Amino acid sequence: MPDRDCDAVIVGTGPAGATVAEVLTAAGWSVVMLEKGRNHLLSLDAPFGPMGHVSNDELKMHHRHFLGPDPWLEPRTFRRDESDGDRLHVGEVNNLPSTVGGGGMHADGKLPRFRENDFHAASEHGPIEGAELVDWPVDYDEIEPYYAEAERVVGVAGDAGANPFAAWRSGPYPMPPGADMFCAVLTSEVATKHGFHPYRAPTGVNSVEYDGRAACNNCGFCAFFGCPIEAKGDPVAPLRHALRTGLCDIRPESYVTEVLLDGTGRKARGVRYLDVNGEAHEVSARHVVLGAGAFETPRLLLRSEIGNPDVVGRFLMYHFQTFALGIFPFRLHAHRGRAVTHLHDDPIVPDDLALAAARDAGLPWFRGGIVEHGGASHPISEAIHLPPGPEHTRLMLASPMRDRMAAFTMQGEDMPQATNRIDLDPHVVDAWGIPAGRVTYSSHRHEVECSRHWAPRLEAVLRDAGATHTFSATSPPLPEHAARRRMPNLSPISRHVMGTARMGSDPATSVCDPWQRLHDVDNVVVADSSVFPTSTGYGPTLTIVALAIRAARALAGLEPLRSVRPA
Amino acid sequence: MPVWLTEHEHAVVAAVADRLIPPYDEHPGGAALGVADYIDGLLGAFEVDPPRIWAGGPFSGRAGGESSFDQFMTLSPLEELAWRTRIEGSKGMVERERNGDVIGFQQQYREGIAALGRDFLDVTPEEQDTRLRAQREFKRLLYAHACEGAYAAPEYGGNRSLAGWTAIQFGGDVQPRGYTDEEVTGRE
Ligand SMILES: Cc1cc2nc3c(=O)[nH]c(=O)nc-3n(C[C@H](O)[C@H](O)[C@H](O)COP(=O)(O)OP(=O)(O)OC[C@H]3O[C@@H](n4cnc5c(N)ncnc54)[C@H](O)[C@@H]3O)c2cc1C
Ligand code: SF4
Numbered sequence: 001m002p003d004r005d006c007d008a009v010i011v012g013t014g015p016a017g018a019t020v021a022e023v024l025t026a027a028g029w030s031v032v033m034l035e036k037g038r039n040h041l042l043s044l045d046a047p048f049g050p051m052g053h054v055s056n057d058e059l060k061m062h063h064r065h066f067l068g069p070d071p072w073l074e075p076r077t078f079r080r081d082e083s084d085g086d087r088l089h090v091g092e093v094n095n096l097p098s099t100v101g102g103g104g105m106h107a108d109g110k111l112p113r114f115r116e117n118d119f120h121a122a123s124e125h126g127p128i129e130g131a132e133l134v135d136w137p138v139d140y141d142e143i144e145p146y147y148a149e150a151e152r153v154v155g156v157a158g159d160a161g162a163n164p165f166a167a168w169r170s171g172p173y174p175m176p177p178g179a180d181m182f183c184a185v186l187t188s189e190v191a192t193k194h195g196f197h198p199y200r201a202p203t204g205v206n207s208v209e210y211d212g213r214a215a216c217n218n219c220g221f222c223a224f225f226g227c228p229i230e231a232k233g234d235p236v237a238p239l240r241h242a243l244r245t246g247l248c249d250i251r252p253e254s255y256v257t258e259v260l261l262d263g264t265g266r267k268a269r270g271v272r273y274l275d276v277n278g279e280a281h282e283v284s285a286r287h288v289v290l291g292a293g294a295f296e297t298p299r300l301l302l303r304s305e306i307g308n309p310d311v312v313g314r315f316l317m318y319h320f321q322t323f324a325l326g327i328f329p330f331r332l333h334a335h336r337g338r339a340v341t342h343l344h345d346d347p348i349v350p351d352d353l354a355l356a357a358a359r360d361a362g363l364p365w366f367r368g369g370i371v372e373h374g375g376a377s378h379p380i381s382e383a384i385h386l387p388p389g390p391e392h393t394r395l396m397l398a399s400p401m402r403d404r405m406a407a408f409t410m411q412g413e414d415m416p417q418a419t420n421r422i423d424l425d426p427h428v429v430d431a432w433g434i435p436a437g438r439v440t441y442s443s444h445r446h447e448v449e450c451s452r453h454w455a456p457r458l459e460a461v462l463r464d465a466g467a468t469h470t471f472s473a474t475s476p477p478l479p480e481h482a483a484r485r486r487m488p489n490l491s492p493i494s495r496h497v498m499g500t501a502r503m504g505s506d507p508a509t510s511v512c513d514p515w516q517r518l519h520d521v522d523n524v525v526v527a528d529s530s531v532f533p534t535s536t537g538y539g540p541t542l543t544i545v546a547l548a549i550r551a552a553r554a555l556a557g558l559e560p561l562r563s564v565r566p567a
Numbered sequence: 568m569p570v571w572l573t574e575h576e577h578a579v580v581a582a583v584a585d586r587l588i589p590p591y592d593e594h595p596g597g598a599a600l601g602v603a604d605y606i607d608g609l610l611g612a613f614e615v616d617p618p619r620i621w622a623g624g625p626f627s628g629r630a631g632g633e634s635s636f637d638q639f640m641t642l643s644p645l646e647e648l649a650w651r652t653r654i655e656g657s658k659g660m661v662e663r664e665r666n667g668d669v670i671g672f673q674q675q676y677r678e679g680i681a682a683l684g685r686d687f688l689d690v691t692p693e694e695q696d697t698r699l700r701a702q703r704e705f706k707r708l709l710y711a712h713a714c715e716g717a718y719a720a721p722e723y724g725g726n727r728s729l730a731g732w733t734a735i736q737f738g739g740d741v742q743p744r745g746y747t748d749e750e751v752t753g754r755e
Contacts, residue, residue, distance in 0.1 A: 052624055053624045054625065055623070055625050057621075057720050059719035059723060060621045060622055064620060070649045072652065072653065073645055073649045179748035180751070182751065216745075217744070218746040218747070219745045220741070221740070228742045229743060276643060276645075330754075335737065335738070336746040337746065337751035379718040379737050380718045380719060383714035383717065388706075389587065392589065393591035393594060393596065396734070399735060428666050
């Protein structure tokens with residue numbers, strides 16, 4: 001009888017956990033995957049076909065928590081800082097889905113790579129007061145082959161030469177880009193005239209049949225929805241690949257409560273979890289992999305009392321989101337097709353105007369974020385934002401907040417601050433009776449000032465594109481807005497969560513080593529964006545997947561991947 | 568016959584729905600869209616098995632494929648706990664009160680409708696608006712539910728004859744047909 005249940009137990013089935021499962025099972029390892037949410041993604045019996053549960057249903061998917069987490073079952077709490085008391089808000093705090101597939105189910109999958117500079121911004125730009133900007137312990141040249149592999153596994157459609165700011169690539173995207181949305185073509189043309197450099201977004205959505213999955217048919221129920229025809233690759237592709245080896249045992253509705261240590265206290269021996277009936281079980285394994293997401297992973301580390309206690313949960317980062325919105329005199333039908341089809345990176349590589357604005361604000365530089373060109377799609381959400389009463393129906397017909405609205409979203413880089421953190425709420429508990437995760441978070445002045453600079457420049461593009469009315473908003477709200485309005489929930493709505501178990505070479509100042517193993521319990525690997533030392537201005541997911549491939553290959557003792565930079 | 572509301576309550580909810588989402592030109596308002604049936608379906612979700620919380624998938628049949636929205640999905644024990652608590656309230660049950668007691672939708676509707684007055688259906692629309700304004704919390708809840716009823720898939724009881732979607736030029740669910748690339752990129 002083997003002395004352990006499996007070679008590796010993986011917590012979470014999102015992009016991070018799924019990627020590790022694929023790599024380890026391909027290397028012949030047996031894995032058990034524990035996932036607290038239900039399985040609506042793929043059958044766990046051969047041939048592992050789709051479940052057919054997700055649908056073009058705004059009520060179910062967007063308003064009734066179908067993919068979880070139900071904020072009543074899994075409440076989180078939020079406060080800006082200690083002066084807010086124990087908490088300001090209980091309930092939804094940038095919750096990512098709790099389901100087999102994790103956030104990959106919801107995401108509409110813009111999957112850009114980071115740039116070379118993102119891995120050593122601290123040494124290139126110098127420090128910024130009040131933040132602990134650091135270099136990554138890995139650089140772009142080393143990670144490039146893992147990016148290429150991630151794009152191949154997930155299936156990314158994109159146009160390799162289109163973004164002048166992009167880092168070098170060893171090869172093309174596996175698929176050409178999909179259909180451009182009407183409003184993004186419009187805003188891209190004008191953005192170009194403003195000196196910006198829009199390009200067709202690399203997206204983890206099939207533009208042609210790929211890996212046995214259908215091409216996207218532009219249904220438009222994309223962000224916040226699962227794909228009914230499996231045109232999104234992440235994470236159904238790696239999970240299916242792992243299941244096909246016969247070495248992967250996925251257990252949904254299994255809530256991991258703690259990582260178990262052996263007698264030495266320096267090695268993990270497995271994990272404990274609660275099944276759907278609340279009964280406790282243990283899984284023993286040679287290695288424990290945490291892919292619970294950058295919110296739940298530190299919560300689990302804190303409960304298990306492992307990981308550098310001075311750092312775990314700290315340096316929580318989101319993206320500071322700036323929304324520039326334009327209402328057009330004609331309809332844009334953004335409910336057709338993917339949610340975003342164009343991006344521009346210009347705020348990441350600031351021009352003279354932006355640098356001058358940074359200096360005027362007393363800051364050494366600005367590091368903004370990608371600007372997503374999209375629109376709005378769903379009528380229940382529009383209706384709730386419009387006023388009730390005599391004007392309601394007339395406005396719904398005219399549709400200023402949906403069919404005639406184009407939207408820019410800038411995912412501004414968020415500075416790492418030790419005071420921004422996740423810890424355990426002293427009172428609020430989840431449905432399993434376990435302390436809720438609590439966010440303490442205030443934006444750094446950098447992202448606030450950077451947003452103030454970019455919002456009017458983005459609005460100007462929308463006006464020149466024909467918008468008759470423009471406005472902007474941010475999440476979290478600018479400090480003066482938060483003070484003026486009594487907001488029910490001041491927590492950021494960003495679903496990009498990072499930094500809460502940062503990796504680095506020095507065990508005193510980081511939680512994980514450069515191979516994502518805990519410094520203090522080295523058979524525990526953190527596979528998600530908890531390890532990110534900085535947030536960059538790009539969506540995190542392709543980098544999560546690339547790093548997870550790298551960490552999992554190292555774990556399995558496989559050769560590092562290498563690539564050649566084209567001359 | 569309403570499932571959970573009384574006939575009178577159902578009529579009050581319908582009247583309120585028309586104040587919040589009024590008819591406009593030839594387009595129906597909240598009452599004719601079936602908002603009251605939608606809300607009654609939510610309040611009485613657990614009167615049927617499986618409960619009317621999540622419509623099935625992947626397709627409705629309106630854009631091809633076999634229809635499955637009308638086969639509602641089963642809930643896990645925890646999901647049932649959450650939805651029963653939300654709808655019925657915590658009623659002193661320990662497992663529903665981990666973070667304090669919860670007043671359910673059912674109680675909010677029963678009390679909210681009563682607070683609008685027994686004669687609500689007989690007073691002028693202006694008086695109805697005044698009374699609604701006085702019930703701020705209830706009005707907010709009802710408005711959110713009215714928006715859902717008017718513009719959600721018809722399997723949930725509202726959006727009758729798809730009139731909610733038709734009025735606003737929204738195609739609703741389109742799988743498995745989808746949209747062509749031209750429909751995405753073109754102006755029309
Ligand atoms: C609407 C939307 C749009 C998005 N768009 C983009 C985008 O365009 N580009 C981009 O880069 N990113 C995007 N994201 C973010 C993306 O979804 C996340 O970055 C990604 O899902 C993170 O992957 P992960 O595996 O680290 O964590 P998750 O996807 O959060 O997966 C973690 C899993 O672990 C499970 N889990 C947690 N704790 C436990 C426990 N104790 N026991 C058992 N299981 C547990 C969770 O239930 C979950 O399923 C978007 C997200 C949303 C919601
Ligand atoms: S737009 Fe495409 S990828 Fe997105 S859900 Fe619809 S078919 Fe799937």
